Amino acid sequence: MKKFILDLHVVERQLLHREYVLLKLTNPDAALPEMCPGQFAELRVDASKTTFLRRPISINFVDYERNEVWFLIRMIGDGTRALGLLREGDTLNAVLPLGNSFTMSGAQFPKVSDDASLLLVGGGVGTAPLLFLGSELKKRGYKPVFLLGARTAGDLLELEEFSKIGELFTTTEDGSQGERGFVVHHSVLQSRKFSWIYSCGPKPMMQAVAAYAAAAGRIPCEVSLENKMACGVGACLCCVENTKEGHKCVCKEGPVFNTEDLLWQN
Amino acid sequence: MRVQGRPGIQYGGFVMAELSVQIGKLQMKNPVMTASGTFGYGLEFEDFMDISRIGGIIVKGTTRYHREGNPYPRMAETPSGMLNAVGLQNKGVEYFCEYIYPQISGIDTNMIVNVSGSAVEDYAETARMINSLEKIPAIELNISCPNVKQGGMAFGVSAKGAAEVVSAVRKVYDKTLIVKLSPNVTNIAEIACAVEAAGADSVSLINTLLGMAIDAERRRPLLSTVTGGLSGPAVKPIALRMVWQVAKAVKIPVIGLGGIMNATDAIEFFLAGASAIQIGTANFIDPATCVKVIDGINDYLDRHHYSSVQEIVGALEL
Numbered sequence: 196m197k198k199f200i201l202d203l204h205v206v207e208r209q210l211l212h213r214e215y216v217l218l219k220l221t222n223p224d225a226a227l228p229e230m231c232p233g234q235f236a237e238l239r240v241d242a243s244k245t246t247f248l249r250r251p252i253s254i255n256f257v258d259y260e261r262n263e264v265w266f267l268i269r270m271i272g273d274g275t276r277a278l279g280l281l282r283e284g285d286t287l288n289a290v291l292p293l294g295n296s297f298t299m300s301g302a303q304f305p306k307v308s309d310d311a312s313l314l315l316v317g318g319g320v321g322t323a324p325l326l327f328l329g330s331e332l333k334k335r336g337y338k339p340v341f342l343l344g345a346r347t348a349g350d351l352l353e354l355e356e357f358s359k360i361g362e363l364f365t366t367t368e369d370g371s372q373g374e375r376g377f378v379v380h381h382s383v384l385q386s387r388k389f390s391w392i393y394s395c396g397p398k399p400m401m402q403a404v405a406a407y408a409a410a411a412g413r414i415p416c417e418v419s420l421e422n423k424m425a426c427g428v429g430a431c432l433c434c435v436e437n438t439k440e441g442h443k444c445v446c447k448e449g450p451v452f453n454t455e456d457l458l459w460q461n
Numbered sequence: 462m463r464v465q466g467r468p469g470i471q472y473g474g475f476v477m478a479e480l481s482v483q484i485g486k487l488q489m490k491n492p493v494m495t496a497s498g499t500f501g502y503g504l505e506f507e508d509f510m511d512i513s514r515i516g517g518i519i520v521k522g523t524t525r526y527h528r529e530g531n532p533y534p535r536m537a538e539t540p541s542g543m544l545n546a547v548g549l550q551n552k553g554v555e556y557f558c559e560y561i562y563p564q565i566s567g568i569d570t571n572m573i574v575n576v577s578g579s580a581v582e583d584y585a586e587t588a589r590m591i592n593s594l595e596k597i598p599a600i601e602l603n604i605s606c607p608n609v610k611q612g613g614m615a616f617g618v619s620a621k622g623a624a625e626v627v628s629a630v631r632k633v634y635d636k637t638l639i640v641k642l643s644p645n646v647t648n649i650a651e652i653a654c655a656v657e658a659a660g661a662d663s664v665s666l667i668n669t670l671l672g673m674a675i676d677a678e679r680r681r682p683l684l685s686t687v688t689g690g691l692s693g694p695a696v697k698p699i700a701l702r703m704v705w706q707v708a709k710a711v712k713i714p715v716i717g718l719g720g721i722m723n724a725t726d727a728i729e730f731f732l733a734g735a736s737a738i739q740i741g742t743a744n745f746i747d748p749a750t751c752v753k754v755i756d757g758i759n760d761y762l763d764r765h766h767y768s769s770v771q772e773i774v775g776a777l778e779l
């Protein structure tokens with residue numbers, strides 16, 4: 196897929212909750228390029244000397260009709276804070292679309308006609324790529340099931356958008372919304388049988404989801420990794436993850452991996 | 462942009478200053494190259510610009526045998542720069558010749574291989590194998606690597622060690638031999654003179670500076686290897702100083718690099734004595750930096766009424 200360097204314009208900024216910001220951007224010059232769920236952008240932050248490198252951020256959603264790409268930002272450091280503080284009308288330089296994508300077809304992939312049940316498990320800001328993924332799956336005739344977890348009700352993001360696309364289950368650590376506890380303890384995992392699982396969020400969560408998938412009859416499970424990156428295009432070999440086939444670039448051969456291929460060491 | 466009555470070559474409707482340079486037997490259409498390890502094999506950047514416009518593309522460090530590299534994390538961002546500890550991950554020279562060379566031999570510019578090793582014989586064997594590849598007109602020897610037989614001290618930190626590798630490679634390699642110097646030395650000009658005497662056609666500098674970064678909260682190093690190589694604008698003043706010292710000490714052309722982000726940075730290296738420059742970490746910030754620097758150098762030459770880049774090499778006024 197061809198990659199582009201674009202100067203995007205911020206058309207909307209929403210503070211969703213405390214440190215979470217939703218940015219909607221447009222390409223003023225032309226139609227946005229085609230992007231796939233799971234892919235990310237490298238965003239330029241010229242905020243200070245400590246934010247020298249670009250920041251990798253998942254593609255949250257693409258609205259081709261309005262020519263908009265959305266990013267969901269969790270402000271945890273100088274770079275993400277600078278992104279979260281952008282205002283409507285500001286310009287943001289983005290390199291996109293980068294990386295591989297979640298599987299949505301192929302011989303191994305369940306067919307709509309086979310009553311496929313696809314589970315999308317997200318935690319915290321890791322829910323970001325699942326919105327785009329869910330909407331693309333829905334376009335293909337699937338009925339995605341979302342299971343989203345967070346610390347408290349306020350940290351559950353974009354719930355209205357998710358519920359438009361598919362069935363939605365939630366957990367919170369303090370019990371303020373949905374079932375109390377972690378996503379892997381949600382009752383839907385016991386009451387239903389899933390044929391494919393996608394997961395994105397904190398590593399311990401993804402590891403627990405992978406363990407569930409393996410125990411529940413080796414359900415194929417794809418996760419999106421967030422290794423630290425420099426180039427984002429497979430040139431520097433800084434972002435590698437150790438896999439059964441040796442070091443792989445998360446930015447180019449990932450960020451999406453089948454958990455069977457990972458070694459999951461720290 | 463057009464300057465009347467000035468010699469130059471026609472390019473896209475404009476008169477360009479003469480940007481071509483010669484390094485050993487290597488003829489380059491302009492003095493801008495990519496730094497090894499920061500530009501992959503070039504192909505990764507094809508979507509962003511016409512990579513054949515770049516004077517020379519120096520590909521990833523290549524070793525005699527496959528190397529898996531260091532464990533993650535291999536990178537830490539630092540003020541105006543970054544540390545890396547990639548550890549020369551590559552599939553070895555045989556794999557390069559068989560699978561990668563066919564993919565890059567069609568790129569219409571100088572494709573140069575950066576050669577690394579942990580023993581003199583490995584450098585020589587790798588160079589010998591690359592010597593037979595028709596479309597690779599030059600190699601760049603990375604002598605910042607640890608010498609396993611000499612207790613892990615880098616070849617490039619002593620004049621003797623540096624000269625030994627260069628002599629061994631010179632015997633088996635007859636195209637343009639560039640030697641990339643380590644800045645982690647007391648007297649870089651002395652090392653440069655030693656590799657010149659051993660048969661190098663050119664020296665490039667600087668490689669990364671040894672550095673370290675710590676996560677205070679966790680009381681842990683940020684790199685799996687504890688220390689790593691610093692690059693980016695943070696190193697530019699050191700790189701400029703070293704290029705200036707080396708250019709005064711040797712007769713062979715000097716290739717300058719270290720923290721070049723734009724054309725102005727590049728011009729500073731020419732003024733300090735570099736005949737060509739390389740762009741490394743900047744490729745991560747703006748993947749189209751190389752072509753912008755080429756155009757920017759031309760603009761500078763136009764603005765100052767120079768007709769060729771050679772006129773500003775070492776033109777620092779003291």
Ligand SMILES: Cc1cc2nc3c(=O)[nH]c(=O)nc-3n(C[C@H](O)[C@H](O)[C@H](O)COP(=O)(O)OP(=O)(O)OC[C@H]3O[C@@H](n4cnc5c(N)ncnc54)[C@H](O)[C@@H]3O)c2cc1C
Nearest residue numbers: 235250251252253267268269272273274275323421422450
């Ligand atoms: C493919 C990919 C997709 C991503 N998608 C999103 C997204 O959609 N939304 C979003 O908000 N963030 C996303 N991230 C994470 C985001 O890139 C980092 O949070 C950001 O780079 C941190 O920059 P900073 O300057 O704000 O923080 P820094 O000052 O760099 O770091 C602040 C603190 O966060 C820690 N930290 C930094 N990066 C990471 C990381 N990747 N994983 C774990 N801890 C980290 C640091 O160790 C430090 O303690 C993604 C990362 C990757 C690789």
Ligand SMILES: Cc1cc2nc3c(=O)[nH]c(=O)nc-3n(C[C@H](O)[C@H](O)[C@H](O)COP(=O)(O)O)c2cc1C
Nearest residue numbers: 496497498522545603667668692693719720741742
């Ligand atoms: C991620 C990374 C990988 C590198 N790999 C190599 C290498 O394989 N061989 C080499 O000679 N230099 C390597 N270098 C050093 C660069 O080529 C260059 O000398 C250095 O980064 C300084 O230039 P810069 O500040 O423009 O990046 C690497 C640098 C980086 C950042």
Ligand code: FES
Nearest residue numbers: 425427429432446
């Ligand atoms: S970030 Fe450079 S290879 Fe992945």
